[in-house]
Amino acid sequence: MKVISKVIYLSFMVVIFLIFSIGCNLNEGPVTDLGPDPDLDPGIDPGDNQDLVDNNGDTMTLTLYFQDVTQSDHDLEQFGLVIPVEKKVSKSDNAPKIALEELIKGPEDKTTAGAVIQSDAKILDFFIIEGTCVVNLSHGFPLVETGGKKESQVFMESIIMTLTEYPEIHNVWVFLDGECWEDGHMVWAGPLNRPMDTQSLTLYFGEDEAIITGVQGQYGFVSPIERELEWSTTPLINVMEQLIKGPLPGELSLEQNSLSPSLPDNISIISITCPRLEDRVVTINLKGPAPSGTLGGSIFVQSIVYSFTEFPLVDRVMVLSEGKTWDDGHSTWDEPIGR
Known part of the structure; x- marks a missing residue:
């Protein structure tokens, strides 16, 4: 920032x-x-x-x-x-x-x-x-x-x-x-544009060329794409939902390379905590399987961290597994991670 x-x-x-x-x-x-x-x-x-x-x-x-x-x-x-x-x-x-x-x-x-x-x-x-x-x-x-x-x-x-x-x-x-800001009915979970317009999100998915060659690019093993969505008061939640959905047919990275899902199948969101101005950390509590292997873990971390730190005021991300420390067998997510 x-x-x-x-x-x-x-x-x-x-x-x-x-x-x-x-x-x-x-x-x-x-x-x-x-x-x-x-x-x-x-x-x-x-x-x-x-x-x-x-x-x-x-x-x-x-x-x-x-x-x-x-x-x-x-x-x-x-x-x-x-x-x-x-x-x-x-x-x-x-x-x-x-x-x-x-x-x-x-x-x-x-x-x-x-x-x-x-x-x-x-x-x-x-x-x-x-x-x-x-x-x-x-x-x-x-x-x-x-x-x-x-x-x-x-x-x-x-x-x-x-x-x-x-x-x-x-x-x-x-x-x-x-x-x-929230009032019990709605929460201001992210920067909001005019409700009459669509919202643009920057999402990071696995880049096939980097995964196949093992050579990391500018963003490691992931690459960004822009996706337009209907207006919502919860863009932070929308990002995680779109990462779970994965790349859409025909969607390519900025370098026009094909993309792969960056999260394991059957993973779901339990909760996402908004950042506070004093710490600028988003906490994501997930449920589901861990990524497979060291490469899968790297793609998982890079995808989430890069996608969420696209938001102003989000400097670091913390991921939990059903409220506990995330551990995929190769590494643990025991503190907030920045880019």
Whole structure:
């Protein structure tokens, strides 16, 4: 994971008669493991949002998505259960974060739009990493309305639609006090794009040429492919399900080599634990047979680790066998493994 500090260069050249001087000032903002100070987020370039700035140069127009309380003339296929509302605010270099703050404040006109987040919810962290906007909220229960999946869906759609208005944000991952957000009905298990679109997953399967020759490539004995799936709130689970399914007919590696399944037959998922912001580890509890031989074990480990660490905020993976240490007879998975 790369977090790059925002750097501002100011240089000037003054030539007066025979005196020549050059001044250069470098000011580097703070960086933490979870991203920098939100007001100095290096993932947001002020130039990215210049089209939001109004003609007077002092204000900008945000598009916020609130709950659609009318559901009358609204296009559900285009916006889901939320409705876009424009709001003018003071110009800022961090428009996405300002948009989230305004979303928390709620709509000004409540006749057609309803609030979706408690107004006293706090933003603990807000940063962008590899196109994913990471939001860490603090509140006992941030939803304005509770009851079922509909309220959860409104909450998700509101934040996703609002933040993906910005070209630098492709998907959103929301945490609550450092843990993946969930409300008993839905869980935010991975970075989510707009619900109207498909989701793209990068999966790693055994590469036949590497397996036959015994010569490891860039990713060892596995190679990546892209697979499009229907939108889901659980991309972490989807990855494991697709790895179990194996390569599809005609699917080839990026080098156009044929692919082989990377997991044993009849293996199944017991549970997958979301990463926490403080450790960024995904824990996978499986049931079923172990891979056969040293080569099979290597393919098994590489496939799972590479596939899951494609997600921003997943640095390492831990696999268990029915809650116990994974042991395939050749090696044990007794601690989280990174790439």
